[in-house]
Amino acid sequence: MMKLRARVIGAVVLGVTVLVTWILYEELSSGRTDIRHHHSIEGSMDYNVLYGHQKLQHQLQQVDLKSIRDIRNTMDINSNSQEKDYVTKNSTVLFDIAVERLLDRLELLTSFGLSRDLLRQTSMVILTRQLGGIARKRSRRLPWPQNYGSDTSWTNYRKFHHNARAAALYDPDDPAIDGLLNDMATKPFKYLEMMEKGTELKLLIQYFDGTKAVFKPMRWPRDHETLPNHFYFNDYERHNAEIAAFHLDRIFGFYRVPPVTGRFVNMTSEIFMLAGKALKKTFYVSPIGNLCFFGECSYYCDSRHSFCGVGDVIEGSLMTWLPEPPVGDRDRWRSPYRRSYSKFRKAEWEVDDTYCEGLLLDDQLLYERFMPDLIDAHIFDFITGNMDRHHIEVFLHLRNDSCPIHMDNGRGFGKTKVDEFSILAPLIQCCRIRKSTFLKLTKLYVGPEPLSELLDESLRNDPLYPILTSGFYDAVDRRVLHVLRTVARCLTNHSIKDVFIDDPF
Numbered sequence: 001m002m003k004l005r006a007r008v009i010g011a012v013v014l015g016v017t018v019l020v021t022w023i024l025y026e027e028l029s030s031g032r033t034d035i036r037h038h039h040s041i042e043g044s045m046d047y048n049v050l051y052g053h054q055k056l057q058h059q060l061q062q063v064d065l066k067s068i069r070d071i072r073n074t075m076d077i078n079s080n081s082q083e084k085d086y087v088t089k090n091s092t093v094l095f096d097i098a099v100e101r102l103l104d105r106l107e108l109l110t111s112f113g114l115s116r117d118l119l120r121q122t123s124m125v126i127l128t129r130q131l132g133g134i135a136r137k138r139s140r141r142l143p144w145p146q147n148y149g150s151d152t153s154w155t156n157y158r159k160f161h162h163n164a165r166a167a168a169l170y171d172p173d174d175p176a177i178d179g180l181l182n183d184m185a186t187k188p189f190k191y192l193e194m195m196e197k198g199t200e201l202k203l204l205i206q207y208f209d210g211t212k213a214v215f216k217p218m219r220w221p222r223d224h225e226t227l228p229n230h231f232y233f234n235d236y237e238r239h240n241a242e243i244a245a246f247h248l249d250r251i252f253g254f255y256r257v258p259p260v261t262g263r264f265v266n267m268t269s270e271i272f273m274l275a276g277k278a279l280k281k282t283f284y285v286s287p288i289g290n291l292c293f294f295g296e297c298s299y300y301c302d303s304r305h306s307f308c309g310v311g312d313v314i315e316g317s318l319m320t321w322l323p324e325p326p327v328g329d330r331d332r333w334r335s336p337y338r339r340s341y342s343k344f345r346k347a348e349w350e351v352d353d354t355y356c357e358g359l360l361l362d363d364q365l366l367y368e369r370f371m372p373d374l375i376d377a378h379i380f381d382f383i384t385g386n387m388d389r390h391h392i393e394v395f396l397h398l399r400n401d402s403c404p405i406h407m408d409n410g411r412g413f414g415k416t417k418v419d420e421f422s423i424l425a426p427l428i429q430c431c432r433i434r435k436s437t438f439l440k441l442t443k444l445y446v447g448p449e450p451l452s453e454l455l456d457e458s459l460r461n462d463p464l465y466p467i468l469t470s471g472f473y474d475a476v477d478r479r480v481l482h483v484l485r486t487v488a489r490c491l492t493n494h495s496i497k498d499v500f501i502d503d504p505f
């Protein structure tokens, strides 16, 4: 009897939830609150409108957080998940009416080839091997000299370089990649030097077998969130963001982030002893007895920007070094969606909603995969929360076929509660998305495992696990849904043919 009553109450709650969601959705999709307007609105500096925009952000969050949660749990489909670990227990499966309608529509269109049932039954691993797999395997390698033949005695590092291809930095099933992660995490360092490039302290590490990696030491504890009044360009990098970004990229089947592992490093024996004179001089003991250093460079190297260990152990991320020039030469494109890097100036895309239309017409600027890659990059950055993608780097010798290489991910995972919609500007304004990317997002949406669970499973392999605080698990699932909602919104005034890019990747 009690059970029956609980069920009836459950059903009523579910009904009301769906109704409220639907009403809110109708509200939101009635042009007035179209998110596409918000860039020009912000540019006009009209505080009433600005306030309206904040309200919209707020409403969007409300819809996702309250009314659409957990439909599947309510329906008892996930009942065996209780036995699993903490993420599963805390994670919520999100559900959204606008997205459901879009998927209904696409499922009816047989030529699109979408089936939610099939997606559910296919694991993300299988799906990502299928989508774009042939194009990745067929794409070119770097122009290695003839005598640089592959050899089983090679180091994992050398294999990684040799096997890198235009359409993917590595093959997810290449055992050399896990080997390389393990090498970087465990083998002794031989040399190290300060890296000159960039605005954050980084060390270039060399191992005895010739492997090289970029070490970014930990600056913040995991639960330090970006300060709300800080501009994105004042934010510091996070070593754990570099690690999480590598795993996220691999789960998505992009393979555009060079392999990254975490490592506990002994500051005395593994950094100080190997450091040059100038770097050695910057080591000191803090008032609470921890060993610290601030590096040797012109403008950010002082004791206010120190890196301190716990005792003399510091955590950090190690990212595999890419092939050297001339074979590994890279081109650096200025991103058309780069930010202004000024408190006082807006970028063009922030004030002009038709910005993308101009871009798409400009065939001088673009080669075929440029826009789909840029939009993928921004979807990826939206999920991590990284606002700092100012350049797109590609291999010079693989130009026009080369995927972008996503090296600088340290400014992601700074805020658990804020979803930064401006990162999605290329998708919002261009209303285009690679079909494979859309299918992968849809897979994460229909489950059974949400992205948070796959991410947690993958991060468990890192020596520094836990890498992310639990707030980010909710955030990544919520952001997957936001991307799909944005696509659904695109479909209200663009055709299916225009929105989905059906390329081989």
Ligand SMILES: Nc1ncnc2c1ncn2[C@@H]1O[C@H](COP(=O)(O)OP(=O)(O)OP(=O)(O)O)[C@@H](O)[C@H]1O
Pocket: 197, 198, 199, 200, 201, 214, 237, 258, 319, 320, 321, 322, 388, 407, 408, 409, 410
């Ligand atoms: N793994 C790597 N292999 C080869 N080159 C690298 C690697 N990591 C970084 N670099 C080079 O160093 C540059 C700076 O690196 P990164 O962007 O991570 O540092 P940063 O201090 O955050 O820089 P910025 O302030 O410009 O964002 C990169 O653009 C790239 O050219």
Ligand SMILES: [Mn+2]
Pocket: 198, 388, 408, 410
């Ligand atoms: Mn950076």
